[in-house]
Amino acid sequence: MIRVADFDLQLTVMSGQPLAFHSDCSFGNVQNTVSYVTSSGVISVKQTGTSLSGALEYSYGGEYTDGSARAEIIRRFGLDHDLPSIYSRIGTDDLMKEAVSQLHGLRITRNDPWETLLCFIVSQFNNIKRIRNTTRMFISRFGEGIDTTSGKRFPGPERFANASLSSIRACGTGFRDVYIKKAAKACSMDFDLSELGSYPYAEAKAMLMGLPGVGDKVADCVLLFGYGKLEAFPIDTWVKKTVESLYFKGSNMPIRKIHEFAYEQWGDMRGYAQQYLFWHGRESGFGGRLDA
DNA sequence: ACCCAGGCGGGCG
DNA sequence: CGCCCGCATGGG
Numbered sequence: 001m002i003r004v005a006d007f008d009l010q011l012t013v014m015s016g017q018p019l020a021f022h023s024d025c026s027f028g029n030v031q032n033t034v035s036y037v038t039s040s041g042v043i044s045v046k047q048t049g050t051s052l053s054g055a056l057e058y059s060y061g062g063e064y065t066d067g068s069a070r071a072e073i074i075r076r077f078g079l080d081h082d083l084p085s086i087y088s089r090i091g092t093d094d095l096m097k098e099a100v101s102q103l104h105g106l107r108i109t110r111n112d113p114w115e116t117l118l119c120f121i122v123s124q125f126n127n128i129k130r131i132r133n134t135t136r137m138f139i140s141r142f143g144e145g146i147d148t149t150s151g152k153r154f155p156g157p158e159r160f161a162n163a164s165l166s167s168i169r170a171c172g173t174g175f176r177d178v179y180i181k182k183a184a185k186a187c188s189m190d191f192d193l194s195e196l197g198s199y200p201y202a203e204a205k206a207m208l209m210g211l212p213g214v215g216d217k218v219a220d221c222v223l224l225f226g227y228g229k230l231e232a233f234p235i236d237t238w239v240k241k242t243v244e245s246l247y248f249k250g251s252n253m254p255i256r257k258i259h260e261f262a263y264e265q266w267g268d269m270r271g272y273a274q275q276y277l278f279w280h281g282r283e284s285g286f287g288g289r290l291d292a
Numbered sequence: 293a294c295c296c297a298g299g300c301g302g303g304c305g
Numbered sequence: 306c307g308c309c310c311g312c313a314t315g316g317g
Contacts, residue, residue: 016298120298127297130315174313179300215300236298254307278298 001055002070006083008051008105009034015279016128018111018119018225021135022154037153038072040064045073051105078107090266090273095246099280108275109225113193115154116226120218121179130172137171160184179213186211197227204229216255230271233262239274242281
């Protein structure tokens with residue numbers, strides 16, 4: 001068991017982060033569980049208590065020990081993030097204060113970089129439901145089993161590098177099949193994802209944007225959700241719309257200006273601000289409807 | 293039927 | 306640089 005404060009498992013997983021795409025979730029009045037497969041095995045987590053003060057019960061399979069499973073969970077769900085201090089850093093205006101109080105306990109998760117990269121390449125010009133279907137199909141068609149009971153883990157880059165375009169497209173990727181195969185080739189050859197985290201944010205972002213199908217937004221998603229770089233501020237249609245609506249009286253702003261604004265407003269914690277804006281914006285339905 | 297979805301690449305001025 | 310366009314696919 002892990003004691004946790006300022007953590008809401010359901011909110012964290014369901015707020016459009018990579019785990020929402022291909023983990024098995026069960027949330028309701030009784031169940032409050034998530035299970036997911038990593039390169040080392042399978043992890044299941046259940047939250048009890050409240051988001052202000054609760055606990056996580058967990059179980060594990062594969063190569064995990066109690067200690068390594070525990071470390072994986074703390075790392076995965078950002079339980080090492082100092083949320084009170086992050087809140088005081090980003091809650092500098094009434095609008096963010098409201099988002100923060102409404103979404104209390106939402107944390108930025110840390111996910112496998114390749115998995116994150118692929119998920120967000122798939123995400124472009126797409127919707128969450130289809131992203132989920134496609135990434136799940138990646139696992140069922142290309143995934144490697146760990147043992148007989150724990151299911152399959154997300155396939156590595158070499159699997160896609162060696163796959164035919166049509167078999168990739170058969171997972172529902174559409175036109176992104178070419179991006180996926182090229183990125184997979186790069187990442188299984190000369191592009192070292194495991195090393196990227198040691199570069200400063202701006203350099204790492206420029207390197208990622210050299211990959212096919214990776215632009216400003218996808219690069220920021222990979223840095224935020226894959227490398228835990230909290231200064232990354234992914235600007236998708238929702239964040240753009242929400243920032244414009246809340247902070248610029250609804251007037252159209254170029255991406256460049258929104259990046260500048262986010263830096264000035266929330267500094268190195270703007271990645272957290274982004275996730276709260278994103279989910280707050282969707283929940284309150286700025287100019288659109290919710291889909292998943 | 294029509295519209296849109298956690299954007300990006302390429303081609304233009 | 307900024308702007309504009311096309312893009313596969315399935316669900317609302």
